[in-house]
Amino acid sequence: MRATALLTLPLLALALAGCGDDPDPAEQAAANAEMAERVRQVNDAPPRLAEIVPDAITYPDLEANDLVGGAQCAYAPGTSMGARVIARETDAYMKIDNTMQRFVADVGSRELPARTRTLYNSREYKLRLELEDAPERAAEADAVGGTYNGTIWLYDPYDRVVFTGTGTVNCEV
Structure with a gap:
């Protein structure tokens, strides 16, 4: 009987503690607002960063997109001879996932x-x-072609760098 009383007293104390007053409405509203803000931050977080490795632009790509000849600069990062970007006065092209992507000049x-x-x-x-x-x-830039050292930065919709490359740039006027 004594053991039963010892077990009953803590259970009774817990039951009485659970019967307390309702939380203060102001405190409850603040806690709800904080929880809602945490959920909003999680939902607004950008997706994982996915690095991109552009493909080399081939001659058939140049022909298919009417990029043969004319004033342009070809960017070939690293030690590769294959251009990764063809930039022109009004647009630029980059091959991503085997698809030519067109960019409009700012x-x-x-x-x-x-x-x-x-x-x-x-x-x-x-x-x-x-x-x-x-x-x-x-x-001078209008009249000069030539070979330069250059860098490419590609940004995703969240303004994060997904590709960067430095190497040779060949410009033709």
Whole structure:
């Protein structure tokens, strides 16, 4: 009987503690708002970063997209001779997952040789190009072709870098 009383007392105390007053409405509202904000943050988080390795643009790709000839710059990062980006005055192309992606030039961005630009946008990505040793003035850039060192940055819709590459850039006027 004594053992039963010892077990009953803690259970009775727990039962009485659970019968307390309802929480303060202001405290409950604050807790609900905090929980809602946590859920919102989780739902708004971007998906996992998926790095992209662009494919080399081949001659059939150039022909199919009317990229043969004309003023343009071809970016070949690393030691590869295969261009990963073809940039022109109004647009640029990059081959992603075996599909040619078209980017439109941002006319407010800085001009590079062959009247190309530093920024291009597509529906899914943003492309940034930079030449290390290009002429500074646009007038010189229009008239000058040549070979430069350059860098490519490809951004996803969440403005995260998904590809970067540095290498040779060949510009033709």
